[in-house]
Amino acid sequence: MRVSNQSLTNQVNEGIQLSFRRLAKVQEAVASGKRINHLSDDALGAARALDLKSFSTSLEQYRKSIDNASPVLAQTDSVLGEVTDVLSRAKEIALSLANGARSAEDRRQGVNEIHGTFQQLLTLGNTKLDGRYIFAGYKNGTAPFSEGVGGVVYAGDTNEIHTPTSPSTSLAVTLPGNKVFQGTTLTAGADLFDTLSDLETALATNDVNGANGITTQIGRLDAALDQVLSFRTEVAARQNSAEVAKESLSALQLRTTELRSQLEDADPVQVYSELSRQQYAFQAALQSASQVLQPSLLDYLR
Amino acid sequence: MSILSTLFIGREALATHQQAIQTTGHNLANVNTPGFSRQRVELSSAVPEIQGNLSLGHGVHSDGIRGLVSDFFETQLLNVNGTLGFSQAENRALAGVEGAFPTTGGLPSALDNFFSALSDLASNPGGQAERVNLIGKANALGETLGHVRNTIANVQTGLDKDLAVSVQRVNDVLPQVANLNKQIVAGEVGGDRANDLRDQRQVLLQELSRLTGATVQEESDGQATVHVHGLLLVSRDQAATLDATTVNAAGLRSISYQSPNGIRADATTLITNGEIGGLIATRDSEVPRVLNTLDQLAKTLVDTVNTQHAVGFDLDGNPGGNFFAPIATTTGAAAQVQVASAVVTDPRLIATAQTAAGAPGDNRNALALTNLQHTVQAALGNTTLNTYLQSLIGDVGTKAQASETGVDFQNALLKESQARREATSGVSIDEEMTNLILFQRAFQAASVLVRTGDEMYQTILDMVRP
Numbered sequence: 001m002r003v004s005n006q007s008l009t010n011q012v013n014e015g016i017q018l019s020f021r022r023l024a025k026v027q028e029a030v031a032s033g034k035r036i037n038h039l040s041d042d043a044l045g046a047a048r049a050l051d052l053k054s055f056s057t058s059l060e061q062y063r064k065s066i067d068n069a070s071p072v073l074a075q076t077d078s079v080l081g082e083v084t085d086v087l088s089r090a091k092e093i094a095l096s097l098a099n100g101a102r103s104a105e106d107r108r109q110g111v112n113e114i115h116g117t118f119q120q121l122l123t124l125g126n127t128k129l130d131g132r133y134i135f136a137g138y139k140n141g142t143a144p145f146s147e148g149v150g151g152v153v154y155a156g157d158t159n160e161i162h163t164p165t166s167p168s169t170s171l172a173v174t175l176p177g178n179k180v181f182q183g184t185t186l187t188a189g190a191d192l193f194d195t196l197s198d199l200e201t202a203l204a205t206n207d208v209n210g211a212n213g214i215t216t217q218i219g220r221l222d223a224a225l226d227q228v229l230s231f232r233t234e235v236a237a238r239q240n241s242a243e244v245a246k247e248s249l250s251a252l253q254l255r256t257t258e259l260r261s262q263l264e265d266a267d268p269v270q271v272y273s274e275l276s277r278q279q280y281a282f283q284a285a286l287q288s289a290s291q292v293l294q295p296s297l298l299d300y301l302r
Numbered sequence: 303m304s305i306l307s308t309l310f311i312g313r314e315a316l317a318t319h320q321q322a323i324q325t326t327g328h329n330l331a332n333v334n335t336p337g338f339s340r341q342r343v344e345l346s347s348a349v350p351e352i353q354g355n356l357s358l359g360h361g362v363h364s365d366g367i368r369g370l371v372s373d374f375f376e377t378q379l380l381n382v383n384g385t386l387g388f389s390q391a392e393n394r395a396l397a398g399v400e401g402a403f404p405t406t407g408g409l410p411s412a413l414d415n416f417f418s419a420l421s422d423l424a425s426n427p428g429g430q431a432e433r434v435n436l437i438g439k440a441n442a443l444g445e446t447l448g449h450v451r452n453t454i455a456n457v458q459t460g461l462d463k464d465l466a467v468s469v470q471r472v473n474d475v476l477p478q479v480a481n482l483n484k485q486i487v488a489g490e491v492g493g494d495r496a497n498d499l500r501d502q503r504q505v506l507l508q509e510l511s512r513l514t515g516a517t518v519q520e521e522s523d524g525q526a527t528v529h530v531h532g533l534l535l536v537s538r539d540q541a542a543t544l545d546a547t548t549v550n551a552a553g554l555r556s557i558s559y560q561s562p563n564g565i566r567a568d569a570t571t572l573i574t575n576g577e578i579g580g581l582i583a584t585r586d587s588e589v590p591r592v593l594n595t596l597d598q599l600a601k602t603l604v605d606t607v608n609t610q611h612a613v614g615f616d617l618d619g620n621p622g623g624n625f626f627a628p629i630a631t632t633t634g635a636a637a638q639v640q641v642a643s644a645v646v647t648d649p650r651l652i653a654t655a656q657t658a659a660g661a662p663g664d665n666r667n668a669l670a671l672t673n674l675q676h677t678v679q680a681a682l683g684n685t686t687l688n689t690y691l692q693s694l695i696g697d698v699g700t701k702a703q704a705s706e707t708g709v710d711f712q713n714a715l716l717k718e719s720q721a722r723r724e725a726t727s728g729v730s731i732d733e734e735m736t737n738l739i740l741f742q743r744a745f746q747a748a749s750v751l752v753r754t755g756d757e758m759y760q761t762i763l764d765m766v767r768p
Binding site for chain 1: 333334336340397400403405410411413414417418421422424425426428655659661662663664665666669672673675676688689691692693695696698699700702703705706717720721722724725726727728729730731732735736739
């Protein structure tokens with residue numbers, strides 16, 4: 001095939017252009033560290049990478065939810081522990097004052113101590129964390145427990161606040177105060193406030209073995225302690241669930257990040273060797289161009 | 303046989319080789335002229351002189367100047383140019399659309415951030431900071447959607463402008479072709495081929511093909527008839543006109559055609575190849591498709607969020623109103639996504655609760671709103687918002703990628719066709735220089751012949767002088 005000057009020039013230009021284009025493309029990958037810099041580099045890969053990123057973000061959100069829930073669970077557990085201590089103290093006092101050797105005067109003096117435990121329990125019931133009352137159900141903007149004429153009034157509701165741990169599961173975080181402290185909706189639930197205030201009355205009236213006497217109250221305190229214990233167990237179970245969920249989320253996030261990296265990131269070794277290959281090819285194109293374009297018959301004619 | 307014959311042969315040789323040298327000079331001068339076909343003086347030996355049973359040669363004779371053109375390769379080049387023009391225009395448009403979707407950040411991030419903000423709010427529904435953050439992220443999503451739509455709409459406007467320019471160029475070229483037709487007929491009256499005029503016309507025809515994918519038919523008298531998709535563009539010395547000043551219902555240009563006889567037609571859907579074909583195809587189907595998909599995404603987002611928001615209750619126990627300002631129609635929806643002004647003024651209106659009790663800890667509606675991310679929407683063909691967006695982006699990327707490959711392929715075909723054409727018609731300086739030497743030597747030899755003839759005459763004259 002005959003080659004004219006124009007076609008030779010075109011070919012040389014085309015070769016240099018092509019080499020230059022390839023060089024530019026590799027340089028882009030080196031500079032950004034990414035294999036995919038434009039959608040058209042790998043449309044399918046780009047779409048999959050987006051999907052993984054979205055997935056990764058939602059995993060992060062779930063992790064964040066659990067992180068928000070954990071302090072609440074921890075605080076609940078801690079408060080229930082203190083409640084147990086308070087009730088145990090009350091029980092100790094009641095046991096000692098139930099002893100026949102004690103006088104009515106001793107029992108009357110016990111009233112103050114028991115009243116102290118009552119107040120402590122009230123404070124514990126109104127525990128606030130991060131501006132929110134943890135035993136008020138959904139109505140966590142106002143203190144759930146207040147002393148009213150007929151006893152302690154609960155202003156919260158019976159709901160448990162949930163937080164999602166996956167698209168299909170969620171974790172219950174809070175406990176409604178009326179269930180924990182007043183045994184509402186529980187079969188044979190114990191009302192802690194009621195028990196303590198009845199104990200106060202029994203001590204004041206020196207009633208040891210009557211229907212509402214100290215002995216009866218001791219029995220009720222036992223029931224209360226059991227109730228609190230069962231709630232503590234539940235909280236512990238929730239904390240465990242949260243841990244497990246968090247671990248599996250972390251593992252999933254790690255795998256997702258790995259997949260994304262495989263898809264998006266340029267392999268530095270491969271990219272650098274490609275860069276030097278293209279640089280060499282570009283130089284070769286330029287050199288051969290100069291060798292081919294310059295000589296002509298005119299140089300040799302006199 | 304006579305000395306006169308010798309002189310005659312010398313004279314003819316001088317004239318013929320002078321013609322050859324001039325033609326070589328013409329070729330050399332045009333080595334860089336695009337579309338030029340090298341010319342060659344057709345040399346043949348003259349009709350011999352018959353003397354008895356002797357056949358005496360009568361020197362060289364020029365049969366005219368022939369341009370070396372291969373009609374086959376010229377036609378091939380025309381076809382390739384048409385498809386290349388289309389691919390190039392399509393590629394430019396798709397690259398523009400691709401630019402609206404960067405590989406990091408952009409719309410998918412904005413959508414994810416919106417749902418993250420909802421999730422944060424569900425963790426603390428009574429919190430003011432989380433509400434303000436949600437409003438911020440929702441408005442950022444609206445802005446991003448608007449920006450993407452705007453970028454793509456600008457691509458469409460750009461294509462429209464390019465269309466006007468291309469149509470104007472076609473309109474300028476058509477009468478030039480018609481004029482060259484007339485000149486070629488006039489020039490070839492003597493029987494010789496009008497090489498340079500034909501070359502000029504061929505260059506214009508290649509440009510026409512690149513712009514419109516037009517087909518060319520050469521008539522028996524050498525005039526070129528140009529058609530595109532059944533529309534007559536040039537016939538003999540008459541040219542049609544194309545006009546792109548009328549604007550259609552969508553505010554975009556349409557192409558009006560008027561034949562040499564005055565017949566009018568709307569040619570917008572008739573030009574399907576060449577650059578104009580590519581511009582129209584992308585402007586009127588590809589780009590609007592992307593815009594519609596984007597609008598559908600925006601409208602569905604606003605509708606589903608508002609619907610879920612409306613079943614909830616805000617911090618004051620009132621039923622939720624609109625979270626996003628409602629959008630009436632799908633067209634243009636992507637530019638209208640913004641948080642309702644009432645909510646912006648009072649973030650307490652964000653309906654996070656499920657009941658009217660006004661409980662600040664009730665996060666159930668906020669959780670339901672967050673879950674919209676994973677809910678399939680019938681309006682999107684039963685996919686989630688994220689999946690819908692990802693398919694849109696994947697589609698844009700795939701088309702852009704295919705178009706890149708297409709252009710590269712067409713370019714390679716063009717280069718190949720050009721190389722083949724050049725093989726027949728292109729000028730090689732070395733070849734012409736060699737020919738120049740040949741013709742120059744022949745010219746020198748012919749001049750020697752004239753001198754010899756002259757000397758012979760002189761000898762004879764001297765012979766008879768007393």
